[in-house]
Amino acid sequence: MTPQKRTTTVAAACLVVSMAACVLLLHHIDEIRPQAGVDDTLYINSPKVIQRASLGFNGLMACVYWTRAVQYFGYRHAQNERTYNELAPLLEIATALDPHMIPVYQFGANFLAPAPPNGAGEPARAVDLMQYGIRNNPDNWRLYYDLGFVYYTELRDYKRAGEVFELGSKAPNANPFMKLLAAQMAEHAEDYATARMLWMATYESSTQTDIRQNALEHLRSIKVDEAVTSLQNAVTRFIQQSGRAPASLWELAAAEHLPGIPVDPDGNPYELSFDGQVLVQHPDDFPFITKGTPPGYKRSGLAKFHTKD
Amino acid sequence: MKARIGYIAANTFREAVRDRVLYNLIAFALLLSGAAILVGQISIDIERLVVVNLGLTAVSLFGIVIAIFIGIGLVSKEIEKRTLYTVLSRPVRRWEFIIGKFFGLAGTLVVNTFFMAIGVFAALLYVTHKFSVSDAFILVALYFIVLEFLIICSLALLFSSFSSPLLSAVFAFSLFVIGSFADDLRGFATLTHGLTRWIATAAAYLVPNFSTLNVISAVAHQQSIGAQLIVQNTLYALFYTAVALSGAVLIFERRNLK
Secondary structure, eight states, rough: OOHHHHHHHHHHHHHHHHHHHHHHHHHHHHEEHHHHHHHHHHOOOHHHHHHHHHOHHHHHHHHHHHHHHHHHHHHHHHTTTTTTTTTTHHHHHHHHOTTTHHHHHHHHHHSSSOOOOOOOHHHHHHHHHHHHHHOOTTTTTHHHHHHHHHHHHHHHHHHHHHHHHHHHHTTOOOOOOOOHHHHHHHHHSSSSSHHHHHHHHHHHHHOOOOHHHHHHHHHHHHHHHHHHHHHHHHHHHHHHSSSOOEEESHHHHHHHHHHHHHHHHTTOOOOOOTTTTTOOSGGOOOOOSSSSTTTOOOOOSSOOOOOOO | OOOHHHHHHEEEHHHHHTTTTTGGHHHHHHHHHHHHHHHHHSSSSSSHHHHHHHHHHHHHHHHHHHHHHHTTTTHHHHHHHTHHHHHHHOOOOHHHHHHHHHHHHHHEEEEEEHHHHHHHHHEEEEEHSSGGGGGGGHHHHHHHHHHHHHHHHHHHHHHHTOOOOHHHHHHHHHHHHHTTHHHHHHHHHTTTOHHHHHHHHHHHSOOOOOGGOHHHHHHTOOOOOHHHHHHHHHHHHHHHHHHHHHHHHHHHHHOOOO
């Protein structure tokens, strides 16, 4: 082998091995690096200053801040954190840099408003974010939907939700369900059917995986709440007729002429406590249920988006 | 072999000194002294924070600029002045020339950083009046900055081995900027799907990850840096430098110098 060939072989081998080592090392480094990233990002948290510092590359900086917001929320959610103090500033900066970045508003509606640990628990800031988005994108019906969504799900202000849905229904190319939602808010705001409609609309109209999975979890939880309500009503009827609580769900199913013991969306049968309360077998699997949990129940972990989209 | 590389490295260092590179230390010293005095008068409770951030950032930026502007001319200047032919006519292998140049430039930057570090600690002592245990982590930040310099030197040398000085400067500086956003690049990659995701992820790993070597903010806030991170960053910098130098050797071995 000539000296040049030998040099070439050694250099090529060194290059390949070193590159592989670099990739492996970066994986390890990511796990042990202190997560001071977001604190660094928000060292300057004035959108105006950042706009000037970005030297006209506002769009790129908006993408960077948006990516960081998603990474920030995802990381803290995976770490079972219960605070997301930097989420609102990150989203506000991203939209200040690029007011037409619609996915940011959608993300804010879904994860800024809900209470911890499923969101930042800042519905007022979520409303401000949506209103800012609507001012800058008045023809985007989706933003009206997101704002109405926040009023409905977090603030329980059905009147305002209805007004916003109505406004949004007049935007160009608005989805027809906007008018339907506006009408539903007026009379059937607290019905499960309305909630299901809202979450189905969110699921079908969003392209972001996190938002779709969140919507799916809500739909599953609505199904459970409906089933528990229906079963509890059946238990009440049983008590009124027989003067005692049913001994088991089999007895209740027989009395109500049901085909079998009702099961939750995961296929697990519901349970009946000794005092006639209908309970969900694994409440941790349904992070958003409001019924069917045992007295004193506290969720042991975070809402895991275990349904695959 | 070691002697030949050593001679080339020493000569490169001498050339850098003759180019008055180390005069930048004067500008740095003035900047830091002025900042330290000014900060003491206009800020409350964050004097240490400002001095550490300013000092370490200045060390990093000055060094990067020197590494790029000297590194891009390491090979091309020798070709232009025709001194390369004289060197290679001796029993000096092309790869020894490349490695020697790298060590010469790296040595220049290490010396530069050493004197700048003295300046940073002097400014820190001026504003805080005494050192604390957490100030030792500034040394870790400086060490990581030196690792950054090694990577940039090797990249500048890589580009210099086949490109003109202007293009080499553009490429090296661009990689520095992109590498500073390497974390965001990987974040972008996770938001994509399919083939785009593969390409974006590959690109994210291919660019040097300078963000992992930047612990200036953490150190300024008196956070400790783990030993594991120090070891892994050292290995990463050494391996990445090896990648760039291997590329430079492979290209230079085949380059037609006529």
